[in-house]
Amino acid sequence: MTLLSVAEAGELVSLLGRNGAGKTTTLRAIAGAAEPQVIGGSIRFDGDELLGTPPYEIAGRGISFVPEDRRCFPRLSVVENVRLAINHAEDPKDLETVLDFFPELSEMREKHARNMSGGEQQMLAIARALAANPRLMLLDEPFEGLAPYIVRRIEDIIAEINEEQDIAVLLVEQNVAAALAVAGRHYVLDEGRIAESASTERLREDEEMRQRYLGV
Numbered sequence: 001m002t003l004l005s006v007a008e009a010g011e012l013v014s015l016l017g018r019n020g021a022g023k024t025t026t027l028r029a030i031a032g033a034a035e036p037q038v039i040g041g042s043i044r045f046d047g048d049e050l051l052g053t054p055p056y057e058i059a060g061r062g063i064s065f066v067p068e069d070r071r072c073f074p075r076l077s078v079v080e081n082v083r084l085a086i087n088h089a090e091d092p093k094d095l096e097t098v099l100d101f102f103p104e105l106s107e108m109r110e111k112h113a114r115n116m117s118g119g120e121q122q123m124l125a126i127a128r129a130l131a132a133n134p135r136l137m138l139l140d141e142p143f144e145g146l147a148p149y150i151v152r153r154i155e156d157i158i159a160e161i162n163e164e165q166d167i168a169v170l171l172v173e174q175n176v177a178a179a180l181a182v183a184g185r186h187y188v189l190d191e192g193r194i195a196e197s198a199s200t201e202r203l204r205e206d207e208e209m210r211q212r213y214l215g216v
C-alpha cells in the first residue's frame with residue numbers, strides 16, 4: 001500500500017501531524033535512519049521505494065535530510081559548515097553557488113554557528129542540505145521556535161529551492177499555516193499512520209479534519 005508519495009521531481013508536499021504523531025520517525029525511516037517496519041506500507045519518490053533503503057543509498061538517490069535539531073557544527077563557521085557538507089556529498093554544488101542563494105549567510109561567512117540566531121542556523125542547515133545537490137529535500141519542522149518574519153523568509157527560501165532549483169520537498173510541520181503557505185499537497189499523520197491526504201484547498205476548508213488531527 002502506498003502511504004505517501006512525492007510523485008514528481010519538483011513537488012512540494014507537507015506531512016502534518018500534532019505533537020508525537022510520528023512525523024520525525026517517518027522522516028528518519030525515509031532517510032534510512034530508523035527501522036522501516038515502524039511505518040509499514042510504502043513511501044515513494046519519483047517511482048522509487050524509499051522505505052528500507054540503507055542510508056548510504058539514500059544520499060546516492062539524491063535525498064538530503066534537514067533534522068529537527070538543525071545539526072550545524074557549533075564551533076565551525078558558516079563556510080566550514082557548508083564545506084563539510086560538500087566534502088561528504090557525492091556530486092555536490094560548489095560553495096559559492098550555495099552561498100549565493102543565502103545572502104544573509106554570505107554576509108556572515110566566518111561567523112560560528114553557535115553565535116548565530118535560530119533562524120540563521122536553520123538557513124545554514126538548509127544550505128548544508130542544498131550543498132549535497134539533492135533531488136528531494138526532507139525538512140523536519142523548519143519553522144519551529146522562529147519569529148514570524150524569519151518564518152516568512154524561510155518559507156520563501158523553501159519555495160525558491162522548490163521552484164527555481166526544481167528540488168522536491170517533503171516538509172514535516174505542525175504549523176498548518178506555514179504548510180498551507182508553501183505546500184501544494186498535504187498528508188496528515190495520526191498515531192504513526194497516514195490518516196488523510198488533502199489538497200491545500202481542502203485542508204484550508206475542512207475545519208473538522210483540521211480539528212480532529214491537528215487541533216487547529
Ligand SMILES: Nc1ncnc2c1ncn2[C@@H]1O[C@H](COP(=O)(O)OP(=O)(O)OP(=O)(O)O)[C@@H](O)[C@H]1O
Pocket residue numbers: 017018019020021022023024025026038039174191192193
Ligand atoms: N509508526 C509508529 N509505530 C510505533 N511508534 C511510533 C511510530 N511512529 C512514532 N512512534 C513513536 O511515537 C513517539 C513520537 O514520535 P515522533 O518523535 O516521530 O513524533 P513527532 O510527530 O515527530 O513529534 P514532535 O511533534 O514532538 O516532533 C516516539 O516515541 C516514536 O518512537
Ligand SMILES: [Mg+2]
Pocket residue numbers: 023024025068140
Ligand atoms: Mg518530530
